[in-house]
Amino acid sequence: MNKTDLLKRYEDMKEEARQSIQARQEKSLVLIGTATCGLAAGAMQVKEDFIREIETKGLEAEVIEVGCIGHCYAEPLAIIAKPGYPAVCYGNLDEGLVHRLVEDFLAGDDPSYEYAMAALDRNDEFPTFEDFPRGVYEEKMILEHCGLTDFKKIESYIANGGYEALAKALSEDPGFVLEEVKEANLRGRGGAGFPAGKKWEACLNNGENEKYVICNGDEGDPGAFMDRSVLESDPHLVIEGMILCAYAVGSHQGYLYIRAEYPRAVEHVREAIKQAREKGLLGSSILGTDFSFDLEVFQGSGAFICGEATALVNSMEGKMGMPESRPPRLVEQGFRGKPTVLNNVKTFAYVPLIISRGADWFKSTGTSESPGTAVFSLVGKINNTGLVEVPMGTTLRQLIEEVGDGLPNGREFKAVQIGGPSGGCLPESSLDVPIDFDSLHEAGAIMGSGGLVVMDQDDCMVSVARYFLEFTQHESCGKCTFCRLGTKHMLDILTDITRGEGDLETLELLKELSEDVRDGSLCNLGRTAPNPVLTTLRYFYDEYRAHVEEGRCPALVCRDLILYYIKPPKCSKLCNVCVGSCPTEAIYTREDGLKAIDQDKCVKCDNCRKACPDEYDAVIKLSPPELPAEKERKAK
Amino acid sequence: MSEEITITIDDGEIKTHHGEKILWAALENDIYIPHLCAIKKETRPNASCRLCFVEIEGHERPVTSCTREVEEGMVVKTRSPRLDRLVKTGFELLLSDHNLNCRECPANRNCALQVIAKKRGFKLKRDRIKPIEREFELDDSPAEFAFDRSRCVLCGQCIWADRVEAEVGAIGFSNRGLKRVVTTFNDLPLADSICTECKLCVDVCPVGALYYKKDQKA
Amino acid sequence: MLQLKEGEKEEILACVKEVLGENSKTHENLIPVLQQVQKKLGYLPVLAMEKIAEGLDVPAADVFGLATFYNQFRLNPPGKHEVKVCLGTACYMTGGDITLESFERRMEIKESETSPDRHYSLERVACVGCCSLAPVVVVDDQVEGKVTPTRVDGIMLELEADRDGPAGEESGPKEGGNSEQD
């Protein structure tokens, strides 16, 4: 098939898709964010409410499920696109608001801007997301269509220019794709930032025969969900990226390894694969050329370690997901012993954009060593939790203060944890570090999977380090000595510290063990597991000291080092709320009517402190765990 | 065999051949490197015990010698403060999860851990790193041998013997992380499993985990 | 070991046979086969593992190794109601561990256990992907966000209400939750 025919075939397909989408856009559309977090916040109920209200009013409007809109803090979310108006996004929807929007906007002509978050298209009535500080810093590449496109219909993807890159690539030699990806200096988004082009080239040069392309969608970082969002909300982007890679390296079979906990991602990707096959974009003779490539989904079975490249391959081969020492690398001997390219979901998602818009376009964003964007899931003590995409090189401060809109209720920033269990905790003084692979690495953290947790004065660094270590220790495959046993001892020591046990020597031992586990472990799980410990020791050493030397947890978190106390002058005497909230009946009324806590019964569940009405705020935590009376006695 | 290669280990030149791993090249030339899990015939070693570290000139990080093939002109060191520290910690970690009761152990004076301790001057004691307290049930169901998991260092030698030499497949690893053990299907006693009691696994166990009942101390 | 009830053996054999029939019999298919069998039976009975090992010509010890390696597989039947408490980063920081402890106290079991009457299973998971609603628990596949201690009580009430009759197969709910105190 010649080049013109091929491009024509694609253009026809696109035109057809555009028409079917356009027909749809003549009506009003209600897009509901039904990614996992939307569902949890009640998106399905909102969807039903819309459908019911629209039916009762007999309106011509269609309700469509879309993926992650990115403003998770305001779920459930919907976007209303009514012809003649800018598309507008509304948050925190409930039955009442749905009723109102249908009545006033869909049936009437009032977009109810007082309830809107922002408009999506530029207009002269209402600001768009770009007009907020967040919008100034955000730049969407791979999340461009997330939450705006109907993931159930391949036409939505094609009408937006999807699969154009594929048509373009197939009209050139495979070398074209490889050159563009190399030229773009696309670095792997799964953690380490290895240049994708180099990896592909190595695979290409490893013989002619059987080769595999695998997408790593195991996303196990316990606080990150970017890959899930992309797979759920825009699956074709990843699929197209994989086909392009296969074309570049000469592979005919690929797999998407998706973790068991993401059933919706599996479902959406399977449906997308089916539709792509029907359109001749996947399978044999793609777009009528002699290039063939097919894809299948492999579901992980819930082991964090399977995100590691060699463990992932072992698990696909029906074995325990245990890492192997390298070399050989996967590009030499991977799945079934054949050369294999493994890349992260996001890495593949950039490829169609690079091919259709060019390497220079890609490089015009970000820094020279880390071009493009970075995707983060912001969580913790931050106003705008959710997914964000910013150019590489944005500073942590901009990301937290501007994009994330800072910490809630004037809380004070203390630390930011980047890169999940293999990442590190950075203090205030590191906030001006630009976000790119190399700068973060130098500061002691890693880009990792893109989980970013903001912490304030109420978060204990020892306990945070312990949390991450508990996670890695629990997820260690157990193969090698340092990780299997070393992380266990590190965890035990950290647990002791949170109980106020140990001394400065204990801290020294913890540091030495951390370094040896880092240097001695077989795979990167063990090698990076000490990062949260090493960075907190480095930046928050005083906090460790307070635990072991004074038996005090400065953040009032470690439960063995605190006690709950009801401040007599603050207690209202009459409200009794705390008494009812206590699961162990530890709170009693003293003879003078004040409430007090029987320390022997208290299990430190925090219920009473939460229950005590704000105007009294009488329940407090004390550390070290000494009642004021005892303290006085001791002082005497 | 295949082409000859010369490498330098600890300032002495040795001759070996293409495709050989540093560990075996060294051992054959009477240069000791601690090791527990390496199996000469295995092409893709497990590299799980992490005791065979060496430094190779031009490599930033210590490398496991059981996995790395020799290359002409390679310069290898088996001792350095950094290596010694790493190996010592690895060894102490293994001891922390080992039933350290040599006097009662059937492998006393015939134990790889004792050899490593002697060669490297490590103590067979646990002071820096506390022991992990846990209990295992003794499996003395086979007629002539027994399996005491509290001494197992998870080197995998027995599994190799069972799979490759005996071609039975009675034992394997199970569980993950700290819970990892060598066991039979559904944790059955060996005598109730498909084990043929060929005892090849007993012969390769470097410590006193799989042992002959006749060697048992009273 | 768990004693199989009347008819269970046949059910297991039929299920394994069906799943094996739908997959090509290669070692590579071991995980998908285990997943499909567990989906149907709720867990992986010993008998099923044995038959799968035979069917795929894999040492049974390896099937057992695999089933005990991955979090997803369970060797015992789950409780009627499954509560998973998220202990991902965001949930942990907003008190997920305290939520887990509340459930443990109320159900009188520890995480990854099933109550003796098989009414509850309690598990921990790491991030279900809706961190902005932390702390999150998943009750019988329904995600619940912003779970306060009072909500734990509410969930427990709902689950307690769902017991078939006062007596019968399952023993009735035990009263009170503070037995371990004092």
Ligand SMILES: Cc1cc2nc3c(=O)[nH]c(=O)nc-3n(C[C@H](O)[C@H](O)[C@H](O)COP(=O)(O)O)c2cc1C
């Ligand atoms: C313990 C561990 C877990 C990992 N988990 C993931 C994961 O969930 N997703 C991912 O893409 N990469 C993960 N990686 C990194 C992969 O090993 C591999 O480097 C990556 O998938 C390569 O893709 P990239 O070059 O596109 O980043 C993990 C690595 C380790 C050591």
Ligand code: SF4
């Ligand atoms: S470092 Fe940990 S996860 Fe990696 S191989 Fe060793 S034990 Fe397994």
Ligand code: SF4
């Ligand atoms: S912290 Fe919990 S157990 Fe302690 S007094 Fe308050 S409500 Fe009772």
Ligand code: SF4
């Ligand atoms: S004695 Fe049993 S377990 Fe050991 S190698 Fe022989 S068959 Fe395998």
Ligand code: SF4
């Ligand atoms: S039983 Fe012996 S041979 Fe087998 S893994 Fe344990 S220590 Fe190694």
Ligand code: FES
């Ligand atoms: S907006 Fe909720 S999942 Fe992203």
Ligand code: FES
């Ligand atoms: S002998 Fe090399 S790691 Fe065990």
Ligand code: FES
């Ligand atoms: S941490 Fe609990 S949902 Fe993400």
